[in-house]
Amino acid sequence: MNLKHVMVYALAGVMLAAAGCRAGAAVTSSDSELPFTLPTIPRPSIPDRSVSVADFGGTGDGHTLSTRAFADAIESLARQGGGRVVVPEGVWYTGPIVLKDNIELHLEQNAVIVFSDDKSLYPLVETTFEGLDTWRCQSPLSARGVKNVAITGHGVIDGNGDAWRAVKYDKLNPRQWKEKISSGGVLSDDGKTWYPSESYKFGATSGADQNVSTWARTVEDFERMHDFLRPVMVSIHHCENVLLEDVTFQNSPCWNIHPAMCTNLIVNNITVRCPDYAQNSDGIDVESCRNVSVTNSHFDVGDDGICIKSGKDQAGRDRGIPCENILVDNCIVFHGHGGFVVGSEMSGGVRNVKVSNCVFSGTDVGLRFKSTRGRGGVVENIHIENITMNNILQEPLLFDLFYGGKSASEARAEGPEAEPSDLEAKPVDETTPAFRDIHIRNVWCRGANRAMYFNGLPEMNVEHVTVENTQIYARTGAQINESSDVVLHNVKVIPEEGPALLLNNVKDFTAEGFECPAGLNPALVVTGSRNRGIAVHSAQIGTANASLSKSAAGCVAINEQSK
Incomplete structure (x- = not known):
């Protein structure tokens, strides 16, 4: 751990003390601590009684299927009003586990839950995935429409995802690819993708929109x-009062953790892991939830980390x-x-978010906000600070x-991006997405x-964004x-090549105290015909090393009082 990481953790300790985000306590805040009101997030109320899954015939031998033992243990507690299902040390091999009201699944030290790779144990169920109502295989671990539910302890939950996921040839080394082919499954027609089965290949x-079929209508x-x-x-x-704490979640078939339409969610000190070649292996996807705290956690996956x-x-x-309220x-x-990600499914809106004291290392993108025409929805009131990236x-x-x-x-591997140009604006309606009121400070990369x-729509610009006290070293x-x-x-932007700042069709833009290497020529490039009110104040940028389109020349003030 380097010195900067130590500094980030020290800052995080101060923030957690202020916000009350410590194990064993509800999450609280006040208007003075956050830029919005985050209501007190209660921990689940779990009755003080417990049973062991071993008491119901479960065996932690890594071989005997213990699905019935988990179900019976949960049902036994549910009839009494709830309690803690304890998973002792050992390897517990099981099919799907379904949690009920007032149930805590607690993994003791050295306890591992491994979900069976027998796909017949996971029937199709109605659910939500990638923002759409659809059918998918039943989740290995689930809760729906319940109150007071928790997954805690110092064990590991393993989804046996390698048995489910397709893999592209270019994601593996030659030895891994050879092992995949020899394990069974089928190849794509071009031989560049391994599928676990013919059913998957079909x-x-x-025809699919991402991972949701576009033509299927019946079961x-x-x-x-x-x-x-x-x-x-x-x-x-659709749950209320949810806690995920201390557990390691790994090797999911698809997304690792998906809380959706929940109220009062605390995620603390968890680890989420998947191979870097695992497609759609998001760490946590928080969807349409209110009052959420995600703290002190590590994510190392093949897709978006915190989404x-x-x-x-x-x-x-x-x-x-x-x-x-996140x-x-x-x-x-x-x-x-991506490290912290919003979208691309954000059609119901995202608002009141505070992200602080985080480290992103080796991700494609650090702070990633994504959407497209047709989504609709507004992303607003986002506050981000103290982010370290490498x-x-x-x-x-x-x-x-x-x-x-x-x-x-x-996207970049598919070819170079088109040069910035005057794209045609489309009519604004309910399908037009919007990103606005986003504030970022204290970022190092x-x-x-x-x-x-920043790549906004001509009809709906990315708007009201502030970035301050930030240093970035990039190509x-x-x-x-x-x-x-x-x-x-x-x-401060230090590029290895090209200008430090490229603007295209920006309005009411200010760079105050902007720093870049001396001698860049050009250091500033402005293109497009829809620019307005651009002011750049920088010791390294002057009129001599700025390249302005003819239509932009009259609306750019360099080291002058803004117009």
Whole structure:
């Protein structure tokens, strides 16, 4: 752990003490501590009684299926009003576990739950995935419509995900690829993707919007692609007073943890792991939830680490449940597509979010906000501070309203981006997404491809964004397209090549105390015909090393009083 990480943890300790985010306590806040009111988040109320899964015939020998023992232990407590189901040390092999009201699943030290790879144990159920109501295989661990539910302890929950997931050839080394082929399964027609079964291959090649079938209508249609409909490992939907604490969750078939439409969610001191080649292996996807605290946790996955969602397109707008009142503090994300992510399914809106004292290392993007035309929804009142990043493969800060369904690295690998231009504006309606009122400060990043990328819609700019006290070392500079009311205050961008600041169709933009290397020529580039009110104050940027389009020349003030 380097000195900067130690400093971040020290800051996190101060923040946690102020916010009351400690194990064994409810999460509280006041208007003076957060930029919005976060109501007290209560821990689940679990009755003081317990049973061991071993008392109901379960065996922690790593071989005997203990599905019935888990179900009987939970049912026994549920009849008494709830309590703690204790999982002793050992390897507990099981099918799906379903939690009920007032139940805590507690893993003792050296306890491991491994879910069976027998896919027949996971029937299709109606659920929500990628923001849409659909059918998928039953989750290995789930709770639905219950109150006071917890998963705690110092053990490991393993989803046996390698038996479920397809893998692309270019994600593995030659030895791993050879092992995959020899394990069974089938290859794609071009030989570049391994599928676990014919059922999976059928689902993947028969037409899908991401991972949700676009043509299936009946249960029989979905059953034909049963194996393709990989389950989320931990699915907690429509629940109240939820706690996830101290446990390690790993090797999920798909998303690791998916709380949706929940109220009062505390996630503290958990670890979430998946191989970096695992597709759709998001760490935690918090969807349409109210009053959420995610603290002191580590994520090392193959997709987004900490992700905030609220439904997709018309379905999300009809649901109309925003994700709101969220605190994320003292978390680390390794690898994956994004450290802290909003979207792309955000059609119900996201608001009142505080992210602080986090480390992102080796992720594609650090702070990733993504959406596209057709989503609708508003993302607003987001406050981010004290973020340390290292070895970010693409951008530390990304706002993209032209998201195309791929990771930032996958999109870049497909070819160079088009040069900024005057794109045609579309009519604004309920399907137009919006990012606004976002405030970022105290960010450090060493090693990135591009310092920042703001990519708004011509009809709905990314607007009212402030970035202050930030230092970024990257291959290329900050690029800001179709954005309004953006303020960079005491921002330092050190590019290895090209200009430090590229603006295209920005309005009411201010860079105050902007720093970049001396001698860049150009250091500032402004393109597009819809620029207005640009003011740049920098000791390293002057009129001599600025490249302005003809239409922009009259609206750019460099080291002058803003107009």
